[in-house]
Amino acid sequence: MAIETICQGCKKRLRVGDEHAGRLAKCPHCQAVFTVPQSAVSASWGAGSSTESNLAPSDRWHLKTPDGLTFGPVARAELDRWLSEGRVTAASQILHEWDGQWVWAQQIYPHLAIASAPQSASSPFAPGTFTRPIDLPPSPLAGSINPYASPSAAGYAPPVPRLYREPSRGGTILAMSIIGPLFCIFVSVAAVVMGFTDLSEMKRGVRDPSGRGLTIAGVVIGCIYLGLVVLFVGIGIVGAILES
Numbered sequence: 001m002a003i004e005t006i007c008q009g010c011k012k013r014l015r016v017g018d019e020h021a022g023r024l025a026k027c028p029h030c031q032a033v034f035t036v037p038q039s040a041v042s043a044s045w046g047a048g049s050s051t052e053s054n055l056a057p058s059d060r061w062h063l064k065t066p067d068g069l070t071f072g073p074v075a076r077a078e079l080d081r082w083l084s085e086g087r088v089t090a091a092s093q094i095l096h097e098w099d100g101q102w103v104w105a106q107q108i109y110p111h112l113a114i115a116s117a118p119q120s121a122s123s124p125f126a127p128g129t130f131t132r133p134i135d136l137p138p139s140p141l142a143g144s145i146n147p148y149a150s151p152s153a154a155g156y157a158p159p160v161p162r163l164y165r166e167p168s169r170g171g172t173i174l175a176m177s178i179i180g181p182l183f184c185i186f187v188s189v190a191a192v193v194m195g196f197t198d199l200s201e202m203k204r205g206v207r208d209p210s211g212r213g214l215t216i217a218g219v220v221i222g223c224i225y226l227g228l229v230v231l232f233v234g235i236g237i238v239g240a241i242l243e244s
Contacts, residue, residue, distance in 0.1 A: 004069065007032055013087075015067075060097040063088065063105075073097060083109060169198055170211025173218035181225050188222045195219035 004015050009032030016025060016036055025036050061079045062072030066089070082088050090112040092105040106112040173195045180188030195215050201207035202215075 058098055062095040064093040066091040166207040168208040168211030170214025174214045177218040177222035188225050191218050192222040
């Protein structure tokens with residue numbers, strides 16, 4: 001049978017084989033050294049509990065832990081103290097001698113109710129070695145995040161910006177389309193070609209789309225200028241033909 005005890009340093013619940021009773025042991029969590037108690041009942045639940053002789057029939061309670069260990073009878077006040085210390089969980093069972101029936105602890109203490117099923121009463125850990133502390137059932141509020149919390153609150157992850165293979169050239173294209181009519185028509189032609197190329201790459205996700213508006217503006221200005229140039233050249237050619 002394993003002895004349950006509570007580390008006086010970190011307050012974790014530990015289990016050790018009964019053959020180590022009375023020997024020194026070290027807590028695997030806080031490294032505090034303590035003496036393994038002689039009795040699982042006296043070690044895990046402490047002295048001062050109400051005894052069977054001084055309890056009224058209407059105030060006799062028993063507790064069964066998830067590992068199958070039974071404690072009691074104790075008064076309701078003592079049972080409430082165990083609850084406040086975290087020793088009574090939703091996976092525990094409680095018996096009131098008045099009705100003689102074991103019930104889940106959450107039926108006596110409704111706030112212990114959790115969505116998951118009660119834990120198994122059997123322990124997969126062999127006696128004689130320290131194991132992990134017996135975990136308390138998770139709180140229904142555990143892991144919840146306040147939607148109005150600041151970005152520095154726990155659980156908040158800032159968005160990761162997407163990286164593009166090619167940077168935006170929207171400003172360059174717009175500038176070329178503006179200075180093209182002032183210097184050289186080929187500058188406007190280059191601006192229009194670059195603009196259509198960049199818009200196609202933005203659509204494929206290759207180029208940064210942040211300059212899409214500037215690119216479109218440059219393409220429109222360049223096309224209008226080239227269209228006017230073609231129109232005037234066409235009018236000149238038609239006029240020359242008519243004069244001849």
